[in-house]
Amino acid sequence: MFKLSLLCVAAVLFVSSQEAHGKMTCKLPQVQIPDDWITMVNPCTKKMREQVQEELTAAMTYFAMGAHFSKDTVNRPGFAKIFFDSASEERDHAIKIIGYLLMRGGLTKDISQLIRDPQPLSETWADGLSALKDALKLEAHVTRKIRDIATTCEEPGRDGQDFNDYHLVDWLTGDFLTEQYEGQRDLAGKISNLGKMLEAHGALGEFLFDKKLLTGASV
Amino acid sequence: MSRYIVYLYLVQNKKCSWWQTLDNVHLSIPNESTICKSTVNVVTPLHIGIDNLVFPDHASLNTLFNFILLKKIKHEHLYNLVSSHFGNFEKNRGGFEKLYKKLSDNTWEKAIDLVKFIGKRGGHMNFRARKDEKNEKQIDFEMYELGSMARALDMQKGLAEEAHFLHAEVTRRKEHDPEVASYLENNFVHEHSEIIRKLSGHTNDLKQLIANQPDPSLSLYLFDEYLQKSL
Ligand SMILES: [Fe+2]
Numbered sequence: 001m002f003k004l005s006l007l008c009v010a011a012v013l014f015v016s017s018q019e020a021h022g023k024m025t026c027k028l029p030q031v032q033i034p035d036d037w038i039t040m041v042n043p044c045t046k047k048m049r050e051q052v053q054e055e056l057t058a059a060m061t062y063f064a065m066g067a068h069f070s071k072d073t074v075n076r077p078g079f080a081k082i083f084f085d086s087a088s089e090e091r092d093h094a095i096k097i098i099g100y101l102l103m104r105g106g107l108t109k110d111i112s113q114l115i116r117d118p119q120p121l122s123e124t125w126a127d128g129l130s131a132l133k134d135a136l137k138l139e140a141h142v143t144r145k146i147r148d149i150a151t152t153c154e155e156p157g158r159d160g161q162d163f164n165d166y167h168l169v170d171w172l173t174g175d176f177l178t179e180q181y182e183g184q185r186d187l188a189g190k191i192s193n194l195g196k197m198l199e200a201h202g203a204l205g206e207f208l209f210d211k212k213l214l215t216g217a218s219v
Numbered sequence: 220m221s222r223y224i225v226y227l228y229l230v231q232n233k234k235c236s237w238w239q240t241l242d243n244v245h246l247s248i249p250n251e252s253t254i255c256k257s258t259v260n261v262v263t264p265l266h267i268g269i270d271n272l273v274f275p276d277h278a279s280l281n282t283l284f285n286f287i288l289l290k291k292i293k294h295e296h297l298y299n300l301v302s303s304h305f306g307n308f309e310k311n312r313g314g315f316e317k318l319y320k321k322l323s324d325n326t327w328e329k330a331i332d333l334v335k336f337i338g339k340r341g342g343h344m345n346f347r348a349r350k351d352e353k354n355e356k357q358i359d360f361e362m363y364e365l366g367s368m369a370r371a372l373d374m375q376k377g378l379a380e381e382a383h384f385l386h387a388e389v390t391r392r393k394e395h396d397p398e399v400a401s402y403l404e405n406n407f408v409h410e411h412s413e414i415i416r417k418l419s420g421h422t423n424d425l426k427q428l429i430a431n432q433p434d435p436s437l438s439l440y441l442f443d444e445y446l447q448k449s450l
Pocket of ligand 1: 090
């Protein structure tokens with residue numbers, strides 16, 4: 001286990017061996033900071049923290065999709081490209097939520113529990129269409145989670161913490177939900193287009209669709 | 220007949236590795252009709268490289284690459300957490316926050332790059348291919364500035380060691396794989412030593428700045444400001 005305090009002691013010993021009376025302190029004076037500006041309440045904060053893990057699980061799932069479609073036996077660089085892009089977007093969402101919590105005075109403790117080794121929900125897919133369908137289901141799940149945060153943060157209700165967090169809910173619905181709904185519509189459209197072609201032109205349909213995705217054509 | 224079809228044919232039928240294949244192309248080019256009748260099954264995995272390279276007493280090159288990849292992903296998460304820690308209002312070290320955010324971003328990009336390379340060389344990603352790393356399990360995130368940099372230095376050194384090990388493996392005579400070696404050099408080795416050099420520079424600077432001081436708060440404040448401006 002990595003103990004920083006130990007390291008600091010080691011550093012002190014190291015320096016003092018060089019300089020006879022060397023001393024090193026890592027700990028800084030405690031400052032009394034008023035805390036009545038920290039208004040996020042517990043059930044709401046907890047949901048927001050959980051959302052970080054949700055977003056990163058989505059990121060890792062998209063990462064796994066990207067990896068899958070990059071394999072020589074699968075060879076769908078267009079699909080790989082959009083999934084790697086989505087993976088980075090999900091990661092950005094997690095970072096954005098962390099940024100919001102920091103802005104509101106959160107994350108001063110228990111930081112290690114924030115990201116708990118997120119794993120992809122799956123590692124292989126039968127074809128491009130099934131990956132797109134999984135992606136849409138995943139997005140719908142994330143959307144439900146965000147709505148759930150909004151519900152909780154409007155009326156945390158428990159333990160007398162009756163605090164309607166207008167700003168957080170506005171931020172979630174404005175920034176996050178807009179992106180969710182746009183993303184879901186885009187995926188549904190792709191599934192529709194690809195699905196129609198697969199009926200009669202399976203292999204060719206997916207091949208063609210993949211090249212469209214690669215060049216960034218709207219499909 | 221394209222060189223590629225010949226290559227498919229040879230790989231399927233002779234199970235040779237790709238560099239041997241290219242070498243032997245002139246020896247046994249089958250005629251057109253043989254190709255069409257032959258059972259070239261493009262759905263079967265073509266192990267064109269790293270999956271085929273199995274070292275004595277070791278896993279395949281693919282597995283070794285997976286170790287590095289999973290380590291990168293883990294580091295990406297850790298840097299993210301450390302960055303967040305320094306971004307809270309009590310710590311409020313914008314420079315340190317930025318330093319670790321950049322390391323996290325960079326590690327993420329390199330991870331995507333690496334998984335693409337694995338795909339290019341006929342390998343595959345396995346999220347469960349992780350090595351037991353007991354000593355890395357519990358990390359105390361309530362970090363001090365100096366300690367966090369020592370920790371990052373440690374992580375980078377661990378990663379560099381694995382890349383060096385891999386490089387040594389693929390530059391031996393028997394398992395020689397110039398493309399993997401070159402990839403490691405261009406995407407890992409140079410960058411690793413650059414990051415390690417920078418981190419050790421920072422660590423030494425900060426160590427000297429806060430030595431012999433009962434209260435290092437001003438030194439840390441100035442150093443953090445320097446980090447924020449220089450990154
Ligand atoms: Fe998201």
